[in-house]
Amino acid sequence: MAGMRRQPMSKKYHVINTPVHNVDGIAKVTGRAEYTFDVVLPHMLYGKILRSPYPHARILNIDTSKAESLSGVRGVVTGKDTLGVKQGIWRRYKELCDEEILAREKVRYIGEPVAAVAAVDEDTAEEALDYIEVEYESLPAVFVPLDAIKEGAPLLHEQAERNINVTRHIEWGDVDEGFKQSDFIREDWFRCSSQAHVCMETHCAVASYTPDGKLTVYTSSQSHYYIKVLLADVLGLRENDIRVISRYTGGGFGSKFELDSAQFCSSVLSMKFCKPVKIVLTREEEFMATKRRTPMFYYLRTGVKKDGQFVAKESRVFTEGGAYTAMGATALYLTGFFQAFPYDWPNYRFDGYRVYTNTPPTSAMRGFGAPQATFCAETQIDIIAKELGIDRIDIRRKNGMYAGYEVPGQAWIQSCGLDECLDKVDEWIKGKGDLPANNGIGIAAYGFMSGGIFNWFDTPYAFSSAVVQVNIDGKVDLFIGSQDMGQGSNTTLTMICAEELGVNVQDIRLHMGDTDKCPVDLGAWGSRETLMQGNAVKMAAAEVKKQILEFAAAKMSPNIVYDLDIKDGWIHLIARPERGLAFNDVVKEAIRGRDGQPLVARGHYTPHRKGMISPAYSFGVQAIEVDVDPETGKITLKDCVTAHDCGQVINPLGVQGQLEGAIAMAAGYGFTEDLPMDEGKILNPNLVDYKLLRTTEMPETTVVEVETYEPEGPFGAKEAGEGLTNPTAGALGNAVFDAVGVSINELPITPEKVLEAIREKDKPETNKED
């Protein structure tokens, strides 16, 4: 069967950096993709959750008898039906596990679950909620972190003095000495607002407990592994008696890797009644009672030399934590770390305080604290550049990070294309020429991590694992634990496997979204999947490939100085690619020759000795052109370019989609989205009053890929989705600054704020520096 065939082997990669169809695409465009929202099991009950109307109250009594006597109601559960475990993702730090999900004694925010009902249909369950009688004792509440830290403020958690939940200190260099050496010092306060994730599929779960002690949970999640383990903790089950399933997740953005009320309440109900129970949160519940982006109150003090050289930076932040820790402690650390990004600060100090308040808990959301930091930092840099008369590109270039730079004690940058990104954006701006009146361009530079090194979850497993098996027909089974919530990791990881193994994307059958069948991966958060799960997939594929090549070499018996490779299903001598064997033929014989043992291998990845934060960092620069109406303050986004270093691009179509989606979400954060509250109650919990960007508001979006090679990433790849949320609010603010000369320090940058600032600026005798 050894043969000759002409092969175009000139391309370095046969799969990578080629646009391929999303591997789940046909299922998604034909409506066949089954989300948790679509799961129906025989004899299934429907659940609804009763939530607290008070921001802070003691639960004196819950009477469920009337609700339980309603026709069609199967039963009600409250905190008394649970083990009362205070849970959280901080399994290594028990003091931070502070949320019961079904409150037993006290509620701490409007929307906190207090009871859950199961009934024959949703309408009956909804009706039953009205018949559950809860007696509350209302307690004094506090809503703003700067009030909550005051002496005598109402305490949310008794052990947390002054409501301080977590503090974080980062420091390097000699900051005080740095300020002494600075020629120019600037101080500013910023306020960064909250934001809702608004996944199109709301949080939902179908839990099914059977008398053999096994619990199966279908759920819309970013990490099936985390949900499985967290459920085991709170339900008193063994981890592997729980199976978490669902291939499709209708959006996540950081909101779906903690245990949520739908998962917990449906499980408790199902265990009590031994029937499947489905809970789907309404859009209103989604807004009012799921987690959200962390609002931050930032103070920045920055010292520079006359020529724009950065010398020292001091930052302090108070974050509105809401009622529980959630993922907020990580957001606190990351905002402090990324406050220094992407620059070489010789002296830096950060002090962060996460404060409990009687508001819905704040947590992870795409960018994870970095969009807030980047908005403040980039806004201030433009003010400083203007005051010193330095070009905004030059000041960033002068101080930017570079390959080989070490963030002292924190991180090591191995690849960095920031300089080239600045060049590309500079060219784009210059190409625009003179802008019309009241038009402006703003820029912001940013960086982000490619997967966190943190293991507060205390997993003893590798961070990512994969299994690759090659079958006799050449079809490859790839098993991964990671979750595709829309970001496209299923396609990216299939491509990585195909490239490494030398087969095509269509040759791979992907298995994911089922904890009974797939190896552990920590999940899709912190931009982990391309690098961490990608490395595990590459390792497994490489090991199988080795087994196949050993067999092929024995068969072809080339001179042993020649290496073999596989590309596009063709096993060949690298030096003489026309000499080779078909992959499928070799595989069939290899399996037969191994006494029927399949060709299978495992791969895994856990970062070691890569600093405190992440093994690799993406970089980029974004410029946005806006038109500001000076009469109304209205901002129109006209155009946008992003020069982006994500290492080696794996899937160009995927990267472009991530970039455009990030701009829509982050522009929303910058100028339209907000969660205003009155005494802890969210005032706009619907898609009419909560203003997401629509088709007509999106600008043109040009992507310039600046390719670098990241030694730690699979084929040199880094993250390409979350970090793109970081620059937009800052670039938008700087564009308004460029257009009409006012700098807004508070998100979102609404027409009202712009108009007020313009009027303030135009007033005679104000804001004039002596």
Place this chain on the structure above:
Amino acid sequence: MDKIKLCITVNGEDHECYIKPKKLLVEVLRDELGLMGTKRGCNTGSCHACTVLINSVSVKSCSVLAVQADGCEITTIEGLADAAELSPLQRSFLDYGAFQCGFCTSGMLLTATSFLAENPEPTEHDIREGLHGNICRCTGYNSIIRAVKAVADGGYEEAADE
């Protein structure tokens, strides 16, 4: 509440079912007929994820009672492809990566289908106006606009039966 009889044609198939009069069309499609491709993003008519075609006109199926569609012809996402032959918009959505999580995609495709039927030669701006009501939290819309434009520009032929 007494159930009443509903006769609808969905994706070319006639259905007869008995429903409570307050049932929404989206509920009947999903719960009675098992057509789970139609999604529900809000239940307040604000996201257009539940869009279907009633007599070729795009309608939010969470905003009409099923009985209002009595006697009508309905097309859902399951009816866009002809067996394995995808519609031009479905193919262009694949080529342009015009979806990510996929939850809004059914509604987006049906809105776009009816939009192109009414506006065979739209400008990009027209397409943006036409899809203004459909929320997508993942893509930032531009890939969707490109995909619809490509079909309008004749880049995708209808599945050839001639």
